[in-house]
Amino acid sequence: MHNYAIARIIIQVGFSGTFRVGIVGASGYTGAELLRLLAAHPSLEVVYATGDSQAGSLAASVYPSLAAAFPSLVFAEYDTVEAAKCDVVFLGLPHEASLALVPQLLDRVRLVVDLSAAYRLKDAAKYPQWYGFSHDQPEVLARAVYGLPELYRAELAGAQLVATPGCYVTAASLALTPLVRGGLIETTGVIVDAASGVSGAGRVPKSNTHFNTVNEDFTAYGLLDHRHTPEIEQVTGAQVLFTPHLAPMNRGILATCYAKPANGTNPTTQSLLAALAKAYAKEPFVVVRPTPPSTKATLGSNSAHLTARYDERTNTVMVICAIDNLTKGASGGAVQAANVALGLPETAGLSNVGMYP
Secondary structure, eight states, X not given: OOHHXXXXXXXXXXXXXXXXXXEETTTSHHHHHHHHHHTTOSSEEEEEEEOGGGXXXXXXXXXXXXXXXXXXOBOBOOOHHHHTTSSEEEEOSOHHHHHHHHHHHBTTBSEEEEOSSTTTOSOGGGHHHHHSSOOOOHHHHHHOEEOOHHHXXXXXXXOSEEEOXXXXXXXXXXXXXXXXXXXXXXXXXXXXXXXXXXXXXOSSOOGGGSHHHHTTOOEEOSTTTOTTHHHHHXXXXXXXXXXXXXXXXXXXXXXXXXXXXXXXXXXXXXXXXXXXXXXXXXXXXXXXXXXXXXXXXXXXXXXXXXXXXXXXXXXXXXXXXXXXXXXXXXXXXXXXXXXXXXXXXXXXXXXXXXXXX
16 A cells, blocks of 8 residues: 555544655755754654755755754755655755656655645646746646645645645735635736745845845836736736835745725725634634734744725725745745645644744
8 A cells, every 4th residue: 555545544543643754855945944844843754855956965064053953864866766755745846847756756655745836827828928838737737736725725635736835926815815705806907016035036046136136125026927926816816917026135025915996895994804804713824913014023934914904095905914935935834735735733833923033
């Protein structure tokens, strides 16, 4: 019997042990964040971590912050046979690399959690335009479950392939989706204006993310064609004009979203806050408050902080969401979705408290 089948049986009768975890691409920022989070997870044990660019290096040498939890972990080169010995495999790889590896692992392990965009878009025809490659796996794409538990929890239960949302998408979707689903805002002409910390660009140095470039600067990029646009539209069900910005900070995303109220709704700031609070009343990682959210309040946590306003003068609804792009926006969200898929407590290994100051 395959190890993933055994894991499924264990979940059905109640699980009290640990799943063996592999992280492919563990030497990048999302991989390092996964290692940080899984070090405190009661049921997910990291037994295999690859980092081809850092193969043979101690994880503690690349990331001294991991030294106490993983003093002897060495990044390995990827090997399918070794990866298939795991119960759960997280992929922190470029999109096309994930596209090549997922079919090798699916059905050989209990769960694959992909942090790339290779399986996020349900319409394979959109990949050439937005990502520059053709998606040739319609059957696998159909099996992928979108990894945002607040919106897709029922579908995630028992999933074998999780497509972790993009960081900008997580913030924008949590802000807008309850209002779209509740018929409170128009689904055309929606604007998402969002800023991210530099870690969102990844670990590999680039001229536009060099300290001297980013420090004391604030710039927009990806004008009109950022690849997260179709993903935001897919999740929210709204037509979106999305403009991302690079902020001179390490971590965090602040998404400010604007929409027109739906005809006949007569919103107020209080009614919008109440709608968000009702939608997320039972969510352990979503905070709805009248106070404008800040990225620092979510630092290192898996929380999303939300607020809303209605401007009567311009007849505009505004919703703001703050998250940590590496935690809730990537690795933390991936762990949360994995918990749901595996039947574990959803909050296991995750904190809803930010680091401050």
